[in-house]
Amino acid sequence: MNYRVIKENDMFLLTDESGQIPDQHPYGPGLYTKDTRFLSRLDLRINGEEPVLLASDADNTSVAEMLLTNPHMEQENEAGEKVVHLWRESIEMKRRRFIWDGVLYEQIHVKSYHPQQTAFNISLQLDADFKDMFIVRGFQNGRTGDKRDAESSANGLKMSYLGADDVERQLHVSWNMVPESQSETQEPEFHFDLAHGEEKVLELTMVPEISGEKGTALSHSEALERLMISTDDWAKQMTKVKTDYEPLQRLIDRGLKDLRVLLTDLGEGSFPVAGLPWFGVPFGRDSLIAALQLLPFASDVAKGTLRTMAKRQGTKKDSWRDEEPGKIMHEIRFGELANTGQIPFSPYFGTIDATPLFLVLLSEYMKWTGDHSLFTELETNVEAALNWVDSYGDRDGDGFVEYHQEAAKGIANQGWKDSGDSIVHRDGRLGESPIALSEVQGYVYHAKVSMAQAFEDVGNPERGKVLRGEAKILKEQFDEAFWMPEQGYYALALDKDKKQVGTVTSNPGHVLMSGMMSSERAQAVSEMLVSDKLFSGFGIRTMGEGEAGYNPMSYHNGTVWPHDNSLVILGMSRTGNVKAASKVMMGLIRSAASFDYDRLPELFCGYNASRGKAVSYPVACSPQAWAAGAPLLMVQAMLGLFPDVLSGEVALNPRLPEGVNQLTVEQMQIGDGELDLTVTRNAKGDCNVNVERNTTGLAIKL
Incomplete structure (x- = not known):
């Protein structure tokens, strides 16, 4: 730097x-x-x-x-x-x-x-x-x-x-x-x-x-003392992680330190801003994903993030800002140009994924904490978000959520890959909007299934039944419209003509964590993600080598993004593709040695690891919240730990990558209690679990 x-x-x-x-x-x-x-x-x-x-x-x-x-x-x-x-x-x-x-x-x-x-x-x-x-x-x-x-x-x-x-x-x-x-x-x-x-x-x-x-x-x-007390308090409240693999330990410690610095409070509780130096403001998808990564360590951050987003949820139709009722914002700015309406960031709503991710974070927060009160507090926001998904997100009523830029000074591509050239066909043509992204359909499925459970838990089974029915239809339509038999993989997107944008990218990997794929297709997707086409040795590339748009130096068309990899890793763990997950984790861990202070940057170039060192992207933000959160989500994936306080159990299916022989977590807050456990890996690669303390009142399901 x-x-x-x-x-x-x-x-x-x-x-x-x-x-x-x-x-x-x-x-x-x-x-x-x-x-x-x-x-x-x-x-x-x-x-x-x-x-x-x-x-x-x-x-x-x-x-x-x-x-x-x-x-x-x-x-x-x-x-x-x-x-x-x-x-x-x-x-x-x-x-x-x-x-x-x-x-x-x-x-x-x-x-x-x-x-x-x-x-x-x-x-x-x-x-x-x-x-x-x-x-x-x-x-x-x-x-x-x-x-x-x-x-x-x-x-x-x-x-x-x-x-x-x-x-x-x-x-x-x-x-x-x-x-x-x-x-x-x-x-x-x-x-x-x-x-x-x-x-x-x-x-x-x-x-x-x-x-x-x-x-x-x-x-x-006095000011320095107060800052040090605040920093120490953050560290004391965190889940403690100890491992015998020093590169992983450094990554985890670095991620926790950087995320503490990236927290901001606008009055609704702490939430992570996107990154430094230029994105130290609330960002819909960035803040929501970073809070999701932090759930095993600091669930209160998710609460602050959800409240911050809910307060600024869209209330009207405003094409200047791409605002629509129920939509969760993309970005808010507080400067002179935003205040005078010369730029649309007050806030700006040009994001297709923040609204379903808002619902996903709320559902995962409830699974970790059992906090029904937050759902009750935000139920009006939840209904508004669900209504946006069906009425505004699905622009043409085909069952898929699409985006289309309306703001003159807004963003053309409104998924997380928001570069102007990020949606490209296999023949090199740019996809034209409205665009339905594969990962967004996964977020919507995840949101509807989990919100169905939430409504049922608060005594509204009819609402839950409707949402489950909608999710079932989405799953069937997604498989039919996005699956590419010749590739054995899902398409990046559908374009304005409902034609597949068939370029092989990392995007379908996000769908793994939603539960929308069959086990066979989840395995096929996982295998493609760790193939030589997509896996560089240091991580999964955003676009497959050999595709028309592939460029290892491109912001979204061939680079490696740690947060992108972390969501894929979590999905691989959730679907039982733990060998593939371990391969990706070890790639990211190895890459960190190429960067100052073992700090995973926002992104890095997608060159093959045979070069011996990961190649920096010249203007990557560092520290970046969802990059700092990537190793934290890796800890959850290594443990195969998926709690559901509402169902009364914690699912545990550990798989430690080669080189990581011991992983201990202490003070992991689940529900009203804490969990301490140690996972050890033997020479055959099998893992043993020792639950040292469990005050959660939940059953551990191995």
Whole structure:
């Protein structure tokens, strides 16, 4: 990663590796909240010169540290003699920054290693352009507001902006030292005069304000302590996983750390945003899938995600935003352009899969927790979502859910593969909408069967009967319309003419977890997914090698997406195709060694593993929520663990991949209790289970 990013709740800071925010940088670094860049420049100088970077890493996305020093500084005097002003590497500057409760804190520890008393200046160049994120990224221009003159004082600086949306935005910057000079209001300079080994700390506090609302600045030590307590509390509440296979252990630990940073709360409970740096907002499918991956570890995140989506569910027909009654949003933005209606993301609803995934997450949450109260709370939203599936999702009444873009500035392809070229026929033609995706039909089937059970459990058997009947018809129609006998596999989609888009892709793999396939076809699909055509050795490609649209460097047509693989893995485990699941899991585990900090990125290139190393995709988000959640879903798949609190049992069918000989989970919350167990693998590959503690009151079904 050639950038550094930290996040807490809905604020994040993006800088270069030295911690700087250079002016006019093409990548758009800055301090962001509510889709607005509140800090567009932060340049630290020592005696007016750029420091030298010694060390910086992106391991921790809660607290960032950079170690810097000074370049050699000398110049000739009038006599032509060289005079040293500051000997090279004599001053150490350690930057540490973090975010807590809407405030950015930075400490600059300045220490002298020069053998004599040494004087020098540290200066800062600060600016806030208050640009909308869409403008920063070059996606959109439009009507904007006016920036006001900065106001400065000896201990701080205030920069202000009145937006075209009539929202006043401000950034308050304060420091703990009196500047040596402040000839320009946004370039404070601080004088240091240090003996050998002496250290002083310059502290900066930055507080964004929107319409009079802002975080409360604390002392740096108190704010950091609260952040550490929050981080520790998250770790204590999690299911604990221990394994003898160190690469897997690192993946799991990394995933849990990154997901904690990616949580945000807009008032309905914590939910995972999509990823950093550019997608730190609610995303329908991304947030829902990441919450699904987290269920065995933190089921409360699913509750927060469901409530967040339910509050923003579509209520009317609005083609500008692709909104329809009952539809679950795709993405929401909070910046100036969204507020003034110049972009449709307020929220935008151009997603075909978020609505059934909302129902899938609710059903799985109930199976893990037995929490009927949430279903009762959201029953109106459930009915609205089911009505959307049948009346708006199925545009032509053929029994399949299709998408078609209506918003002028919306998204053309509205499944998870939303690139403009992602739906391509075997002859290279792009599929034309309305498009019915294979995986979406699986989500709909899963949703209807599980919601049928939910309605029956709350005393509405008639509603359940109707939904089961609809699911049965969908299963029959899906097999007839999507199955490709010559391929022994399901089609990617149906196009506007109800013709199969027959390209071999990973999409049908998602249908495995729905229970809609027969056991024979589930096996055939699993075998295709781990064949040389789709499996790279590091994971399942999004598109099969040899297809007309295949490109190992393409965003959706040949790359490997960890979240995509994780949903396939869960489906393979659920359908008993555990050998195939183990193969995919080991591929992903091996791939992690190719990336910094064992962090699975959003995606990587689909080149064969014979290269020896996975090839990075150049602009993949990292950390990305559903990539961080992939190893967590792998743990569930290895255990073959599928609880159903409502039925009173936990299904367990473990299969550990070769190399993983022991897997222990502790504090796994199921229903009102916890489950501790250890799975061991013998030389033959058979697994033994030792249930060490079970306070769930549920029967373990092996």
